Amino acid sequence: MLPMTDDLLRYRSEFPILDRTTYLISNSLGAMPRGVYDALKGYADTWATRGVRAWEERWWMLAVEVGDQIGTLMNAPRSSVSTHQNVTTCQQVVASCFDFSGKRNKVVYSDMNFPSVMYFWQAQQANGARVHMVKTDDGITVPTARLLDAIDEQTLLVPISHVIFRSAYINDAKAIIEKAHKVGAHVVLDTFQSLGTVPVDVAALNTDFACGGVLKWLCGGPGVAYLYVRPDLGNKLQPKFTGWFAHQNPFGFEVGPMRYTDPPFRFMNGTSHIPSLEAAVPGLKIITEVGVERIREKSIRQTSKLIALAERHGWRVNTPRDPEKRGGTVSIDMPDAPEVCRELLARDILVDYRPQAGVRMSPHFYNKDEELETAIAAVEEILKERAVAAR
Ligand SMILES: Cc1ncc(COP(=O)(O)O)c(C=O)c1O
Numbered sequence: 001m002l003p004m005t006d007d008l009l010r011y012r013s014e015f016p017i018l019d020r021t022t023y024l025i026s027n028s029l030g031a032m033p034r035g036v037y038d039a040l041k042g043y044a045d046t047w048a049t050r051g052v053r054a055w056e057e058r059w060w061m062l063a064v065e066v067g068d069q070i071g072t073l074m075n076a077p078r079s080s081v082s083t084h085q086n087v088t089t090c091q092q093v094v095a096s097c098f099d100f101s102g103k104r105n106k107v108v109y110s111d112m113n114f115p116s117v118m119y120f121w122q123a124q125q126a127n128g129a130r131v132h133m134v135k136t137d138d139g140i141t142v143p144t145a146r147l148l149d150a151i152d153e154q155t156l157l158v159p160i161s162h163v164i165f166r167s168a169y170i171n172d173a174k175a176i177i178e179k180a181h182k183v184g185a186h187v188v189l190d191t192f193q194s195l196g197t198v199p200v201d202v203a204a205l206n207t208d209f210a211c212g213g214v215l216k217w218l219c220g221g222p223g224v225a226y227l228y229v230r231p232d233l234g235n236k237l238q239p240k241f242t243g244w245f246a247h248q249n250p251f252g253f254e255v256g257p258m259r260y261t262d263p264p265f266r267f268m269n270g271t272s273h274i275p276s277l278e279a280a281v282p283g284l285k286i287i288t289e290v291g292v293e294r295i296r297e298k299s300i301r302q303t304s305k306l307i308a309l310a311e312r313h314g315w316r317v318n319t320p321r322d323p324e325k326r327g328g329t330v331s332i333d334m335p336d337a338p339e340v341c342r343e344l345l346a347r348d349i350l351v352d353y354r355p356q357a358g359v360r361m362s363p364h365f366y367n368k369d370e371e372l373e374t375a376i377a378a379v380e381e382i383l384k385e386r387a388v389a390a391r
Pocket residue numbers: 085086087088089114116117161163164165190192193213225
């Protein structure tokens with residue numbers, strides 16, 4: 001039987017690396033679209049020929065255009081998404097909108113968050129934040145009931161991952177956001193591991209903030225992260241991590257108190273990362289054209305296949321079996337997983353290893369079913385070779 005979504009394979013020719021490798025690492029770095037060559041050449045040509053006029057003609061508004069393109073993928077209204085360099089910076093922008101000196105100063109999250117986000121919030125204890133971290137029981141899921149219990153009247157912020165980077169578990173974002181709102185707290189939803197592979201609807205979720213980057217599932221390369229701020233908050237909040245891009249009259253170069261402009265510039269600060277923004281455009285265009293619904297359908301089929309193959313070999317799968325609770329990655333903890341990962345890389349099968357997860361395999365819309373079989377067969381062969389060598 002032919003897979004229903006095989007027509008997505010026609011996009012393979014857009015990604016040069018797919019000819020040379022078995023590319024199963026879109027959870028870490030999505031494949032580069034060939035259009036990036038032209039996008040970066042265009043950037044250099046613009047700089048070379050238009051010089052400083054490039055700001056007015058293209059660059060100043062590029063951050064907004066890219067933000068809007070990302071916003072379309074998560075049902076965010078125009079001008080509600082600002083762009084930044086990385087997710088950690090997005091956390092800083094959000095933190096700077098709040099005051100941690102009062103009674104409501106608790107920050108609640110799960111230990112399954114991405115570590116950079118946790119390092120950031122732990123460091124905010126020096127500014128008065130009280131961190132409450134809920135621990136996972138099984139290394140795969142987040143104990144939702146305990147997380148909800150921890151969100152109380154003193155909670156200011158709940159920074160949580162939508163999809164967990166280690167296990168691909170999909171957090172119950174709706175329940176977390178509802179509880180947070182019931183007690184007057186705000187949620188910062190990290191959609192880095194969901195947007196582009198799992199449907200995200202910030203309006204339906206009613207999240208206060210959403211952030212992520214484009215370099216993984218959105219095939220946009222390093223250097224561009226996004227921050228969605230719900231429009232009713234966007235016009236009220238005043239980030240203290242700010243700068244001239246957020247000023248009502250940036251070219252007035254006024255001396256004196258800050259006068260905030262409207263979103264999305266309101267949440268920006270200094271000069272934009274233009275080359276990264278240019279490089280992000282081709283990937284966003286392709287993902288938009290393919291559509292996240294089709295990507296998700298194929299992802300569920302392929303991750304299910306990977307789980308079945310891994311289980312056939314008796315390897316531990318650190319990813320939810322229920323597709324409704326699983327993002328785009330399958331974490332497989334076979335014996336000697338770090339060494340197996342290194343050997344897979346040497347064979348041009350691109351995956352990664354994460355402690356407490358195993359080897360992460362992440363098929364995207366451009367992967368063939370045969371590539372999953374190739375990767376699993378290679379693991380089997382490597383383990384056999386290692387067993388023979390150990391004798
Ligand atoms: C869920 C999640 N959040 C954040 C990050 C990265 O954060 P930053 O953009 O600050 O490097 C990653 C992965 O790199 C991630 O998987």
